[in-house]
Amino acid sequence: MKDRKWRRTIGTLLAAAMICASLAGCSKGGAAGTGKDSGTGGGDSQGNGTESAGEQAMGRFLEEELDTGVVFGNIYDMKKLDDGSLRIIGTNEDNGNSGVWDSADGGKTWQSVYDLPDEMQNSEKGWMDYAAISPGGQVVCAFNEDVSGGVHPVLYLMDKEGKADKMSFELPKEGESLNITTALLFPSNEWIVLKDGAGTVYQINVSDGSVKYTYELDSDTSVFQVFAVGNNLIAQDETQVLCYDLQTGEQKASEEALSKGGSEKGLFHAVDTLDGGESVYCLSGGGLYHYKFGGSVMEQLIDGKMNSLGAPAFYPIALAMIDEQNLLIAANDTNASSVTGICLLKYTYSADTPTKPDKELKMYSLYDNKEIRQSISRFQKEHTDVYVNYQAALSEGNGMNVSDALKTLATEIMADNGPDVLLLDGMPVETYIEKGILKDLSALLKESGGSYFENILNAYQDAQGQICAAPARFMIPMIHAGSAYYSPGEDFNAFTERKDTMVNMLPGTVAEKFWYTCGAAWQKEDKTLDEAKIREFLTKLKNAYGEYDSSLEDVSAGMSVTSEGAGTELMKEIYLSQGNFDLAFGRINTNFGLCKDMDYGMQQAVNKKLKDGVIDLMPGQADHVFVPTMVLGISSKSAQPELAEEFVKYLFSQDAQKISQSGGFPVEKESFRSVIDGHEYEGQGNLVSVGGNDMDEMLDYAMEPTPEEEITKLTELVESLKTPSLQDDVIKEAVVEQGEKVLKGELSPEEGAAAIMQKVKIYLAE
Amino acid sequence: MKVSGKRKSRNNNNRKNMRGFLWILPSFLGVMVFYLLPYADVVRRSFLGAVDNRFVGIENYKTVLGNTAFQLAVKNTLLFTLLCIPVLIIVALFCAVTLYKSKYGGLIKSAFLMPMALPAVSVALVWRLLFHSQGLLNHWLSNVDIAGNDWMNSGSAFWILFVSYIWKNLGYDIVLWMAGLAGISTNIYEAARVDGAGEMQCFFYITLPNLKSSLYTITVLSFLNSFKVFREAYLVAGDYPHESIYMMQHLFNNWFRVFSFDKMAAAAVLESVVLLALIMLLQRAWDS
């Protein structure tokens, strides 16, 4: 009797606990709306994993790059006309002429309809900024005429067959300065919508060029970009979307879902409609979305993560919906196969392709890597059954530091939930290899068939010939200076004997740059560091650096307050390219740092200013140093090693290696050449002036291919590299921190070396 | 009648035994899943290789005991514990005895309790501003012409941690001591006074002996709280602080990051053995 009551009590208590638990569980699901819903405990959620296998959702848009036959140098607008054909206004790269093309077969082939009138073709007379096509096929162009005393903006209107006329509309001057067009739309055959530099939007009657309505949009705090479909004018800024009625000129009730979707999914690149403006298709970095005005959801049709849309160097220009299952996107993709980067992509709905690819490959890095993103979007295009889930742990803005991220990574790898492919940026590579976390890649690299700089590729090769991690890219510490401050081949001793080589440089940055060329010389056989070498490093560096000028930091600090950190960031950069203007205009006497791409035109421009400039490997205690970047490894606990290998193999293939987003030189020789040879300037030979932060400083930049002897010189230099820089963030942090103090004069070099050793001692003893 | 009564009571006893366990059962099941099971896993790992799970015997224990970082961490942790806990307990006792007999004691005690409610992240923020080499403390010192110090990067880091621990836990321990004081019957004091005992005598012959039993709880709780000081140390000084505040948890953290689960497990088992010994020792000391 007693026992039964007993059990009942426990039962009641447990039930109460369960109710509490499930109530809380529901509220959690409602508020956060993400993650696994664990329901009333462990049991429920265990089932989640197996659910999807049975009933897989089908249907996805597949991407295809169209070979149009016409090489577009630029595309201003693309639209599906009322008669069902497609029209493009752009420039023909082959002859440089601007014109209009039509396609009757959904974009596969394009026929030239007419070239723009001569007065708009001649670059002496001015240039075209924007152009737009109406549903009826008319074209409007915003042209800037070069006239005596400045620039005069005019609008040209062409009818469907190309008969051109200047419009009578005059853009009002913005005070004293020139006013320009910043957006041009042609949503219906009757009106043109134009936004000017002051943020005013003019709705212009096509018939007589008179202004029907104006809309004042921009304020001090927000700048809107405008789109139009049918009678709807859509204005978007970072936080909201506003809608106006082009018929009445009135603002319409806010479209909550569109506004919310817009701020979450990113700024729209282009919009289009299929039903005269009842609903709108929006293209953003997140993919393609469809929204019906007055509706409550913005529906995602294409997930940008699975194709080019989400790639970082992909800038859509125009969207043309052919029908609900076919669409065209004109885009500027710097890594596209076409020379100019302008490409046409066709997306076709495929009902028998799984909505989400059935294979998922996890890729992990600490910092966001654009080359990886770009490669992923290309890899997925080739492998429609694979979804590469790329996580850049520190870029998610969740306040994590490196240490926390690595701990989480360790837990996940140990629980077999870890990533398949690792980008080892900031991870202790050597330790990972030692612990057996990474798989041997040597067979894979041999198979992949490219021709590599073996000296760099094998940076992590161990005694048994295993390569558990391999750099796909690298940077080279280099120096650029006039002969008064550097002579070729100078070593660390000679260089640090000189005075005034490092004026106007921040101590921390100097220490960091020299860490790369010196750190590699410190490691002894037993992995401990040589204190004498560190002392020598600090002493000589301090000698060369001279007295610390504290106003330097205040200048950079002042800059960071006013421009939200941009100033300091710039001064703290460790890349060679950062110092070009400072060197050319004498603010610094030597420019050294990590060189990650060859910019021959800029090099020449700086040399011309310096008169006798030299570029060479940066001196340091170790010589012929390179910095491995984009170091790749495959987790030894990966559940799908074949797929992981295929992906890594792709990353080492020419297709991926030729992608250049300033992450370093490719390790594959052919790709290396294509990145440095300046082929994009072939046949141009123009001389342009480029300006730095200071508008008065201009350098004459020759847009021409790199001469063959320069390519050979750099290639030979790369082949001579032999020492990978020491890749250890804990040591690096200690060196940079103490090095900064020594250069500032807060510590003597001896104290600095001792402090470094103290920190590192514990670390190495662990 | 008598016989049956006896049997009944024995039955009762058995059932009672089981019943006692039933009360604990829900808690114990949870403890088993979320604490004991993981702990058993740690013990298992201490005999295995880090990633490959190959059996290595007591190799890990040998490595750990010979590891200089481990020795440093043990030394620092012991030093910190042995220094902080007695100081905290004595200072708190002094404050408690003084404040206990006063009108405004409650107010001051509340002030002392406040730091406990401050989240570690905020404390770290303040610490960073105070003890930076260009921070507030050095500013004040420079006003009175005392040379500053890079507090977190020198031996003084240990004392900052020390003060931080006292600062955070003083209020808590004062409350504990006051509770102990309240448990002593006033009659004893009155009787003593009648016998002519002075303030000091009362304290040493009545207050202290009567507080002995509270000491156990206070020591255990202070010990428990001494682990939490790592949060601030970690948030202010990161993975590799000055060597004087390099604690066991730093080591565990760093080992974790580089997959040294073998060493970590062995060290954890060693630590729990020490804890066990310590608790047994404490219990024995207070039971006698």
Place this chain on the structure above:
Amino acid sequence: MDIKTHMKKFNFYCASVTKERNMSGMRSYFKQHSIRVGRKWAGFHPGRMILWLFFAALALLVLYPIVFLISGSLMGNDELASYLGAVFLGKSGYADFPPLPMFPTLQHYVELFLDSPAFFVMFWNSVKITFCVLIGQFIVGTMAAWGFAKYNFPGKKGFFLLYMILMLLPFQVLMLSDYLVLDFFHLTDSLWGIILPGVFSTFPVFIMYRFFSEIPDSLIESAKLDGAKDWQLFLYLALPIGSSGIIACMVLGFLEYWSLIEQPMTFLKDKSLFPLSIFLPDITSVNKSGMAFAASVVTFLPAVLVFLGGQDYLEQGIMAGAVKE
């Protein structure tokens, strides 16, 4: 006897217990005591004065960081930049910090409440974690503590020792294995992965155990003689008498789980599940330090309210536990 008479009886017991053992009666002891002392020390004592000044100064010193955070949260970005530039921006000179802002502004609070939706999500996550843990501890913990305090069963001492060791083990020790267990139950990246281990924490058992042991056996025996069943003893005797101890335990639990750091950092990946305690905007940029101050204050406030509200219970609760071994 029907149950009503029982309850009356128990209520009577409780009352008598309270009087006898000075549970809540301690406060009256307090009063008697302080009145007596107050009279005694009414005369002027320079030593006492100095002592009081010392304590007042110490209290101010102890409170300084809190004042610091509050005043920092009310300063504008420019003001913060000029005061703290030395630390955050590497400017020369020293940081400075007046106790009151020159140009007080609520800008950071506005930013926090209106412009950071993430902040609310985090706030609610903290609330969910804390309250679920406390409810769970209230149920599971009190039962276990009662079992340990008033029942004898084989191996009790061993179990209790085990509980104490588990209570004292640092989190880092069990981190990986914890993760593996949670992963096995599919509890990682879910608030339950934080809540459930919290519910079964052994700390409240330890605190409440001391409290329940205080209840005199004679009282329990006489209640039993009146036919009270075990569960009635627990519900009508243990819980009411133990209420202040339980509340004390809950207050401590609140502080603990409100400022949890390691567990969410390890077990949660989804940003929308993060609790407030790990919300720390990147304070190395001055633009964010104001936010960090404001977030600190907002995090601190609920903890302080619970603390002040629960302080009396905290004292009584811990007291009873500490009074007698």
